[in-house]
Amino acid sequence: MPDAHQPADPVGSAAPYDALLLLSFGGPEAPEDVVPFLENVTRGRGIPKERLVEVGRHYFLFGGVSPINAQNRELLAALRKDFAEHGLDLPLYWGNRNWAPYLVDTLRELAADGHRRIAVLATSAYAGYSGCRQYRENLADALATLAAEGGPELRVDKLRHFYNHPGFVEPMIEATLAALDRLPAEVRDGAELVFTTHSIPTAMASTSGAPDDPARGTPGGAYVAQHLEVAGLVAAAVARATGAVDRRWQLVYQSRSGSPQIPWLEPDVCDHLETLHAGGAPAAVLVPIGFVSDHMEVKYDLDTEAVAKAAELGLPLARAATVGADPRFAAAVRELVLERAAAERGAPVRRRALGALGPSHDLCAAACCPNPRAPRPAAAQS
Template sequence: MTDAQPTLAAAQRALDAETYDCILLAGFGGPEGQDDVIPYLRNVTRGRGVPDERLEEVAHHYRHFGGISPINQQNRDLKTALETEIAKRGLELPVYWGNRFWAPYFADVLKELHADGHRKVLVLVTTAFSSYSGCRAYREDLATALDETGLTDDLRLDKVRQYFDHPGFVKPNIDAVRSGLRELQVAGKSENAHVMFATHSIPSVAADGSGPRETRPDGTPVPTDGGDEWYAGGGWYVEQQRAVSALVMDAVADEFPDVPWTLVFQSRSGDPRTPWLEPDINDAINALDDSVSGLVVSPIGFVSDHMEVAWDLDNEALETCEERGLAMVRVPTVGVDPQFVSGLIDLVEERHVVDGGQPRQREALTDIGPWQDVCPADCCLTRSPKATIASAAADGGVGA
């Protein structure tokens, strides 16, 4: 496919709509009490040989919040919001919820929905962008759960496409950044404001290998002769987030023109010798010119205000700004914003039809999308150890 362009390549992997039995909301999972923290972290790092002493070093983030990650309650709230939107549209699709690393586990939920008589399942994953941790790892873990439960031949699981540039994801982020800039304006801090879009750092090799390999993000062909050049170009993970960040800033330019912005990274972990995506948000804050009057931080890479948002942004990044005497406004993730919830069900209606109905038209606000339904075998490959990827994804995963 040396002549393929990114949009065409994705469009060629769209599946025909059909009728499904239910929806599975797929999350990462998180501890819900002090006694859960180390068992949860053992689940995340299982098979990697990470000692409990090292896990306890990570656990202090959870200990600070009573051992409770907000992510499970946020997914409960999202499940309820989805059920309300589904009922409003008359779709009659029950919603189940399962996690990769904490209860309710994928395997248990698959057994439950199978016992309820469902056989064709449409999966909504709580990540918007393309990466190993944000897409492929979910598919692999669902496949493992099918195998463990013996339901591989009885259940069909189809995942909806990545939705980074769907209006339901982009528009709430536009509203949030606009609101943040207005807050700085009221405080008299908007004249020389800066916006930082924060997302999860991942190993550079994982970023370079994100997305399908037939073209680089700029549409130029990828060499087919192997070697490190096969991974060159930065990958789709970064390209998608840059594109969405640019969309957001273009949308607010009518009220706040010429505001500079930066894509920054957070939550790095793992071997310090391994190259990860940079700049870290705290380094980026410290590198800002003294003339910057105020900072808006948008956690664009995440769909809920889970632990990494609460700790890395609301604690560490805020402290860095306070040390500089810089006003900071951290705006919310999409969470259960009605536009986001409606957009997720729009994605469902791209794939689910009843009584010969027509599927919903696929929407995308960048030239990259609409993204693919079917991931090719070489999509989001990584040469990094899974231990590194899993540690990067703790409490929500990339984009969770």
């Protein structure tokens, strides 16, 4: 495995935090939920209901149920188990941006239970508007709603980006090796690694993230740079483990949903599979490094569309599992809570991270990952 900047786990108390909130995207859990859920996701964009019904066909193929809520329940169970085994007495709550349990309702519950200082884990590992700032805008909106209702003042602190934490990267390395093992032996050594993440508009990618030192320059480019860092870490570890030091890999994109007139990050995963086949690649392994769990965009865009494309091409294909509720990821979350708590107390902090980019910042700069439509208040920023 790659070496971490800091090999030792941070230890200590979770104080000043008195609860942890798992903040996720949400998803429908019955066919009748699909269109209302998509209306929540696209609110304010003027998308007609007929178009939402068409988009919802992905969900209807799976009975109208997104896997994401069940996967969040599994992650909560893994976190509770890990916390209990390590003596961390920190209540866990769960709220979503776009479906029940809604974030504002969960914050009301936290307030009613007497919690006032809350650490927040968003189920998105990377910098970017949709993966970071939009969650912080939702937190600011929910806090404003509670304040307007006369509720108590809550403070929420979003934990740092965890894309290069060993507890996130190492399970992906293991999952990639397992996927390689599922390929026929005769094509395994030449199989190319295809790292996938959600495509976003190139303009949004160019304004993602912020430099550690504002004097170094304009924020931007973190979304792609962070994914390339993780892809390189996984590819290097897989090469060492298999002895295929010249194994080729590529970062590609999936799940594009915007106007064709707006440039988005490319290449698309299915287009890339065609390129691999045309170039004589004997096989491929899809590695969804951009996703924490096997939710709908993994199940449909990879396990349905990409698998169908590979079958059409006659290209042997395997897909690596996402991190999900892996115990190493649960341990990483505990570590992130404890390191942030130590920093808030002014205690020495040890932050583990793999690769050259190092551990991410605790507070986002006001200028990073701007809202592409209009400025809005966001929680947890400097």
